[in-house]
Amino acid sequence: MAVNRLDQPREIRRSIRPHYDPEAFGRLSEQIARFLGTARFLVYMTGFIAVWVLWNALAPRSLAFDPYPFIFLTLILSLQASYAAPLILLAQNRQADRDRVQSEQDRMAGERNQAEVEYLTREIAGLRLALGDLATRDYIRGELEHLLEEVRRPAAREDGAGGQKG
Template structure:
Protein backbone atom coordinates (compact mmCIF):
# COMPACT_ATOMS: atom_id res chain seq x y z
CA UNK A 1 0.00 0.00 0.00
CA UNK A 2 2.79 2.45 0.76
CA UNK A 3 4.45 2.26 -2.71
CA UNK A 4 1.11 2.94 -4.44
CA UNK A 5 0.58 6.04 -2.32
CA UNK A 6 4.13 7.28 -3.11
CA UNK A 7 3.48 6.84 -6.83
CA UNK A 8 0.20 8.76 -6.55
CA UNK A 9 1.88 11.56 -4.60
CA UNK A 10 4.62 11.83 -7.22
CA UNK A 11 2.02 11.96 -10.01
CA UNK A 12 0.05 14.64 -8.19
CA UNK A 13 3.12 16.75 -7.36
CA UNK A 14 4.49 16.43 -10.87
CA UNK A 15 7.64 14.56 -9.90
CA UNK A 16 8.63 11.61 -12.03
CA UNK A 17 11.40 9.09 -11.77
CA UNK A 18 13.27 10.42 -14.80
CA UNK A 19 12.90 14.18 -15.38
CA UNK A 20 12.69 15.25 -19.00
CA UNK A 21 15.48 17.49 -20.18
CA UNK A 22 14.24 21.02 -20.84
CA UNK A 23 15.26 23.05 -23.86
CA UNK A 24 16.85 26.25 -22.72
CA UNK A 25 15.92 29.24 -24.80
CA UNK A 26 19.03 31.20 -23.89
CA UNK A 27 21.38 28.62 -25.40
CA UNK A 28 21.71 27.46 -29.00
CA UNK A 29 20.58 23.99 -29.88
CA UNK A 30 23.30 21.40 -30.21
CA UNK A 31 24.43 20.65 -33.76
CA UNK A 32 22.67 17.68 -35.34
CA UNK A 33 24.39 15.54 -37.89
CA UNK A 34 22.66 15.49 -41.23
CA UNK A 35 22.97 12.91 -43.92
CA UNK A 36 22.39 15.35 -46.77
CA UNK A 37 24.54 18.43 -47.32
CA UNK A 38 23.04 21.80 -46.40
CA UNK A 39 23.23 25.03 -48.34
CA UNK A 40 22.00 28.51 -47.78
CA UNK A 41 19.18 29.21 -50.26
CA UNK A 42 19.87 32.94 -50.14
CA UNK A 43 23.55 32.43 -50.99
CA UNK A 44 22.57 30.14 -53.86
CA UNK A 45 20.01 32.71 -55.06
CA UNK A 46 22.59 35.52 -54.96
CA UNK A 47 25.03 33.29 -56.87
CA UNK A 48 22.40 32.53 -59.52
CA UNK A 49 21.63 36.25 -59.88
CA UNK A 50 25.31 37.03 -60.45
CA UNK A 51 25.50 34.33 -63.12
CA UNK A 52 22.27 35.53 -64.76
CA UNK A 53 23.59 39.11 -64.80
CA UNK A 54 26.83 37.92 -66.39
CA UNK A 55 24.96 35.83 -68.99
CA UNK A 56 23.01 38.90 -70.01
CA UNK A 57 26.06 41.01 -70.87
CA UNK A 58 28.02 41.59 -74.04
CA UNK A 59 31.13 40.45 -72.17
CA UNK A 60 29.66 36.91 -71.91
CA UNK A 61 28.93 36.83 -75.63
CA UNK A 62 32.47 37.95 -76.44
CA UNK A 63 34.03 35.34 -74.10
CA UNK A 64 31.74 32.60 -75.39
CA UNK A 65 32.64 33.51 -78.99
CA UNK A 66 36.35 33.49 -78.16
CA UNK A 67 36.09 30.06 -76.49
CA UNK A 68 34.15 28.57 -79.42
CA UNK A 69 36.54 30.03 -82.01
CA UNK A 70 39.64 28.82 -80.11
CA UNK A 71 38.00 25.41 -79.64
CA UNK A 72 37.26 25.06 -83.35
CA UNK A 73 40.65 26.40 -84.47
CA UNK A 74 42.51 24.13 -82.06
CA UNK A 75 40.60 21.04 -83.18
CA UNK A 76 41.07 21.88 -86.86
CA UNK A 77 44.70 23.09 -87.00
CA UNK A 78 46.40 21.40 -84.03
CA UNK A 79 48.47 18.24 -84.58
CA UNK A 80 46.35 15.12 -84.76
CA UNK A 81 47.41 13.67 -81.41
CA UNK A 82 46.62 16.98 -79.56
CA UNK A 83 43.09 17.31 -80.95
CA UNK A 84 40.39 16.34 -78.43
CA UNK A 85 37.24 17.02 -80.52
CA UNK A 86 37.38 16.30 -84.23
CA UNK A 87 35.32 17.85 -87.02
CA UNK A 88 31.69 17.24 -86.07
CA UNK A 89 32.66 18.88 -82.75
CA UNK A 90 30.37 16.63 -80.73
CA UNK A 91 32.11 17.49 -77.44
CA UNK A 92 31.67 21.23 -78.17
CA UNK A 93 27.96 20.64 -78.84
CA UNK A 94 27.71 18.73 -75.57
CA UNK A 95 29.43 21.57 -73.64
CA UNK A 96 27.19 24.21 -75.19
CA UNK A 97 24.10 22.13 -74.41
CA UNK A 98 25.31 21.64 -70.84
CA UNK A 99 25.94 25.37 -70.47
CA UNK A 100 22.45 26.14 -71.83
CA UNK A 101 20.80 23.54 -69.59
CA UNK A 102 22.34 25.16 -66.50
CA UNK A 103 21.88 28.75 -67.68
CA UNK A 104 18.13 28.51 -68.23
CA UNK A 105 17.20 27.39 -64.67
CA UNK A 106 19.64 29.88 -63.14
CA UNK A 107 18.08 32.69 -65.15
CA UNK A 108 14.59 31.55 -64.12
CA UNK A 109 15.67 31.41 -60.47
CA UNK A 110 17.05 34.94 -60.71
CA UNK A 111 13.82 36.12 -62.34
CA UNK A 112 11.75 34.50 -59.57
CA UNK A 113 13.83 36.29 -56.94
CA UNK A 114 13.40 39.56 -58.80
CA UNK A 115 9.64 38.93 -59.00
CA UNK A 116 9.56 38.40 -55.23
CA UNK A 117 11.44 41.67 -54.68
CA UNK A 118 9.12 43.47 -57.08
CA UNK A 119 6.09 42.04 -55.27
CA UNK A 120 7.40 43.29 -51.91
CA UNK A 121 8.17 46.72 -53.40
CA UNK A 122 4.72 46.87 -54.98
CA UNK A 123 3.09 46.01 -51.65
CA UNK A 124 5.11 48.70 -49.88
CA UNK A 125 4.21 51.23 -52.58
CA UNK A 126 0.55 50.30 -52.27
CA UNK A 127 0.64 50.80 -48.48
CA UNK A 128 2.45 54.13 -48.94
CA UNK A 129 -0.18 55.23 -51.46
CA UNK A 130 -2.95 54.26 -49.04
CA UNK A 131 -1.29 56.31 -46.29
CA UNK A 132 -0.88 59.26 -48.67
CA UNK A 133 -4.53 59.06 -49.70
CA UNK A 134 -5.63 58.89 -46.05
CA UNK A 135 -3.43 61.87 -45.19
CA UNK A 136 -4.79 63.83 -48.17
CA UNK A 137 -8.38 63.06 -47.20
CA UNK A 138 -7.67 64.11 -43.60
CA UNK A 139 -6.10 67.39 -44.75
CA UNK A 140 -9.02 68.00 -47.11
CA UNK A 141 -11.49 67.54 -44.26
CA UNK A 142 -9.42 69.87 -42.06
CA UNK A 143 -9.30 72.56 -44.75
CA UNK A 144 -13.06 72.23 -45.29
CA UNK A 145 -13.70 72.62 -41.56
CA UNK A 146 -11.42 75.68 -41.48
CA UNK A 147 -13.34 77.20 -44.38
CA UNK A 148 -16.62 76.58 -42.60
CA UNK A 149 -15.15 78.09 -39.45
CA UNK A 150 -13.82 81.11 -41.32
CA UNK A 151 -17.21 81.62 -42.92
CA UNK A 152 -18.61 82.30 -39.44
CA UNK A 153 -15.73 84.62 -38.40
CA UNK A 154 -16.14 88.36 -38.82
CA UNK A 155 -13.45 89.70 -41.09
CA UNK A 156 -12.16 93.28 -41.10
CA UNK A 157 -13.85 94.08 -44.40
CA UNK A 158 -17.18 92.72 -43.18
CA UNK A 159 -16.99 94.75 -39.95
CA UNK A 160 -16.05 97.90 -41.91
CA UNK A 161 -18.97 97.44 -44.28
CA UNK A 162 -21.35 96.88 -41.35
CA UNK A 163 -20.08 100.02 -39.60
CA UNK A 164 -20.50 102.07 -42.78
CA UNK A 165 -24.05 100.78 -43.10
CA UNK A 166 -24.76 101.80 -39.51
CA UNK A 167 -23.33 105.28 -40.11
CA UNK A 168 -25.57 105.72 -43.11
CA UNK A 169 -28.61 104.57 -41.15
CA UNK A 170 -27.82 106.97 -38.29
CA UNK A 171 -27.29 109.90 -40.65
CA UNK A 172 -30.62 109.19 -42.26
CA UNK A 173 -32.38 109.14 -38.87
CA UNK A 174 -31.08 112.56 -37.60
CA UNK A 175 -33.66 115.15 -38.54
CA UNK A 176 -31.47 118.16 -37.65
CA UNK A 177 -28.60 117.10 -39.86
CA UNK A 178 -25.98 117.25 -37.12
CA UNK A 179 -22.92 115.10 -37.38
CA UNK A 180 -23.16 112.08 -35.12
CA UNK A 181 -19.57 111.01 -34.75
CA UNK A 182 -16.87 113.35 -33.42
CA UNK A 183 -14.36 112.21 -35.99
CA UNK A 184 -16.62 113.65 -38.66
CA UNK A 185 -16.92 117.10 -37.04
CA UNK A 186 -15.62 120.07 -39.00
CA UNK A 187 -12.17 121.36 -38.11
CA UNK A 188 -12.61 124.52 -36.19
CA UNK A 189 -14.28 125.73 -33.03
CA UNK A 190 -17.66 124.35 -32.20
CA UNK A 191 -20.34 126.36 -30.51
CA UNK A 192 -20.31 123.82 -27.73
CA UNK A 193 -16.65 124.48 -26.93
CA UNK A 194 -17.29 128.13 -25.82
Protein backbone atom coordinates in the same frame (compact mmCIF):
# COMPACT_ATOMS: atom_id res chain seq x y z
CA MET B 1 14.11 12.33 -23.85
CA ALA B 2 15.24 15.94 -24.08
CA VAL B 3 12.69 18.67 -23.65
CA ASN B 4 12.81 21.52 -26.16
CA ARG B 5 13.37 24.69 -24.20
CA LEU B 6 13.05 28.09 -25.81
CA ASP B 7 15.67 29.66 -23.55
CA GLN B 8 18.39 27.31 -24.77
CA PRO B 9 19.78 26.92 -28.27
CA ARG B 10 19.21 23.66 -30.06
CA GLU B 11 22.01 21.21 -30.37
CA ILE B 12 23.76 21.20 -33.71
CA ARG B 13 22.65 18.15 -35.60
CA ARG B 14 25.09 16.49 -37.90
CA SER B 15 23.71 15.44 -41.23
CA ILE B 16 25.08 13.83 -44.35
CA ARG B 17 23.33 16.47 -46.44
CA PRO B 18 25.56 19.44 -47.20
CA HIS B 19 24.45 22.66 -45.57
CA TYR B 20 24.32 25.79 -47.68
CA ASP B 21 23.00 29.27 -47.17
CA PRO B 22 20.03 29.71 -49.54
CA GLU B 23 20.39 33.49 -49.46
CA ALA B 24 24.07 33.37 -50.43
CA PHE B 25 23.29 30.83 -53.17
CA GLY B 26 20.46 33.08 -54.42
CA ARG B 27 22.76 36.11 -54.54
CA LEU B 28 25.37 34.09 -56.44
CA SER B 29 22.77 32.85 -58.92
CA GLU B 30 21.60 36.44 -59.49
CA GLN B 31 25.16 37.55 -60.18
CA ILE B 32 25.65 34.70 -62.65
CA ALA B 33 22.29 35.38 -64.34
CA ARG B 34 23.13 39.08 -64.53
CA PHE B 35 26.46 38.23 -66.19
CA LEU B 36 24.81 35.79 -68.62
CA GLY B 37 22.59 38.61 -69.84
CA THR B 38 25.43 40.93 -70.83
CA ALA B 39 27.13 41.65 -74.13
CA ARG B 40 30.44 40.80 -72.43
CA PHE B 41 29.28 37.21 -71.90
CA LEU B 42 28.20 36.95 -75.54
CA VAL B 43 31.57 38.26 -76.68
CA TYR B 44 33.43 35.82 -74.38
CA MET B 45 31.27 32.89 -75.50
CA THR B 46 31.67 33.82 -79.18
CA GLY B 47 35.43 34.13 -78.72
CA PHE B 48 35.60 30.76 -76.93
CA ILE B 49 33.62 29.01 -79.67
CA ALA B 50 35.62 30.70 -82.43
CA VAL B 51 38.93 29.66 -80.82
CA TRP B 52 37.62 26.13 -80.29
CA VAL B 53 36.44 25.79 -83.89
CA LEU B 54 39.56 27.36 -85.39
CA TRP B 55 41.91 25.34 -83.17
CA ASN B 56 40.23 22.04 -83.97
CA ALA B 57 39.76 22.83 -87.65
CA LEU B 58 43.26 24.19 -88.35
CA ALA B 59 45.50 22.50 -85.78
CA PRO B 60 47.15 19.17 -86.55
CA ARG B 61 45.20 16.14 -85.35
CA SER B 62 47.81 15.44 -82.70
CA LEU B 63 47.10 18.83 -81.05
CA ALA B 64 43.31 18.73 -81.42
CA PHE B 65 41.25 18.23 -78.26
CA ASP B 66 39.44 15.14 -79.37
CA PRO B 67 38.93 13.02 -82.49
CA TYR B 68 35.38 14.38 -82.49
CA PRO B 69 35.97 17.96 -81.27
CA PHE B 70 32.63 19.43 -82.24
CA ILE B 71 30.69 16.78 -80.32
CA PHE B 72 32.65 17.76 -77.21
CA LEU B 73 31.91 21.45 -77.93
CA THR B 74 28.21 20.61 -78.18
CA LEU B 75 28.44 18.79 -74.87
CA ILE B 76 30.11 21.81 -73.22
CA LEU B 77 27.48 24.19 -74.57
CA SER B 78 24.66 21.89 -73.49
CA LEU B 79 26.13 21.65 -70.01
CA GLN B 80 26.43 25.44 -69.82
CA ALA B 81 22.81 25.85 -70.95
CA SER B 82 21.57 23.22 -68.48
CA TYR B 83 23.08 25.20 -65.60
CA ALA B 84 22.22 28.64 -66.95
CA ALA B 85 18.49 28.01 -67.28
CA PRO B 86 17.81 27.09 -63.62
CA LEU B 87 20.08 29.89 -62.39
CA ILE B 88 18.18 32.39 -64.49
CA LEU B 89 14.84 31.03 -63.25
CA LEU B 90 16.03 31.23 -59.64
CA ALA B 91 17.11 34.84 -60.17
CA GLN B 92 13.74 35.65 -61.77
CA ASN B 93 11.87 34.08 -58.85
CA ARG B 94 13.89 36.11 -56.36
CA GLN B 95 13.22 39.27 -58.36
CA ALA B 96 9.50 38.45 -58.49
CA ASP B 97 9.49 38.04 -54.69
CA ARG B 98 11.22 41.41 -54.27
CA ASP B 99 8.77 43.02 -56.69
CA ARG B 100 5.84 41.52 -54.76
CA VAL B 101 7.14 42.90 -51.46
CA GLN B 102 7.82 46.32 -53.04
CA SER B 103 4.35 46.36 -54.57
CA GLU B 104 2.78 45.57 -51.19
CA GLN B 105 4.81 48.34 -49.53
CA ASP B 106 3.81 50.78 -52.29
CA ARG B 107 0.15 49.81 -51.88
CA MET B 108 0.31 50.37 -48.12
CA ALA B 109 2.06 53.72 -48.59
CA GLY B 110 -0.60 54.71 -51.12
CA GLU B 111 -3.36 53.81 -48.68
CA ARG B 112 -1.67 55.85 -45.94
CA ASN B 113 -1.28 58.80 -48.30
CA GLN B 114 -4.93 58.53 -49.35
CA ALA B 115 -6.04 58.49 -45.71
CA GLU B 116 -3.89 61.55 -44.95
CA VAL B 117 -5.25 63.42 -47.96
CA GLU B 118 -8.82 62.62 -46.92
CA TYR B 119 -8.08 63.77 -43.35
CA LEU B 120 -6.52 67.01 -44.56
CA THR B 121 -9.44 67.59 -46.92
CA ARG B 122 -11.89 67.21 -44.03
CA GLU B 123 -9.78 69.57 -41.92
CA ILE B 124 -9.71 72.20 -44.70
CA ALA B 125 -13.48 71.88 -45.14
CA GLY B 126 -13.92 72.33 -41.40
CA LEU B 127 -11.70 75.42 -41.43
CA ARG B 128 -13.66 76.88 -44.32
CA LEU B 129 -16.91 76.37 -42.45
CA ALA B 130 -15.41 77.93 -39.32
CA LEU B 131 -14.08 80.88 -41.33
CA GLY B 132 -17.50 81.33 -42.89
CA ASP B 133 -18.83 82.07 -39.38
CA LEU B 134 -15.95 84.43 -38.55
CA ALA B 135 -15.57 87.94 -39.78
CA THR B 136 -12.56 88.32 -42.03
CA ARG B 137 -10.35 91.40 -42.21
CA ASP B 138 -11.80 92.42 -45.57
CA TYR B 139 -15.34 92.00 -44.31
CA ILE B 140 -14.65 94.14 -41.19
CA ARG B 141 -12.87 96.79 -43.30
CA GLY B 142 -15.84 96.93 -45.67
CA GLU B 143 -18.29 97.25 -42.81
CA LEU B 144 -16.23 100.01 -41.16
CA GLU B 145 -16.03 101.91 -44.45
CA HIS B 146 -19.79 101.53 -44.84
CA LEU B 147 -20.36 102.87 -41.28
CA LEU B 148 -17.93 105.73 -41.91
CA GLU B 149 -19.89 106.70 -45.00
CA GLU B 150 -23.13 106.61 -43.00
CA VAL B 151 -21.59 108.83 -40.31
CA ARG B 152 -20.33 111.32 -42.93
CA ARG B 153 -23.64 111.49 -44.79
CA PRO B 154 -25.72 112.86 -41.89
CA ALA B 155 -22.91 115.29 -41.05
CA ALA B 156 -22.88 116.44 -44.66
CA ARG B 157 -26.68 116.73 -44.61
CA GLU B 158 -26.56 118.77 -41.43
CA ASP B 159 -23.90 121.08 -42.87
CA GLY B 160 -25.89 121.49 -46.01
CA ALA B 161 -29.14 122.08 -44.10
CA GLY B 162 -27.49 124.50 -41.62
CA GLY B 163 -25.94 126.58 -44.42
CA GLN B 164 -29.35 127.17 -46.01
CA LYS B 165 -30.87 128.44 -42.74
CA GLY B 166 -28.18 130.92 -41.88
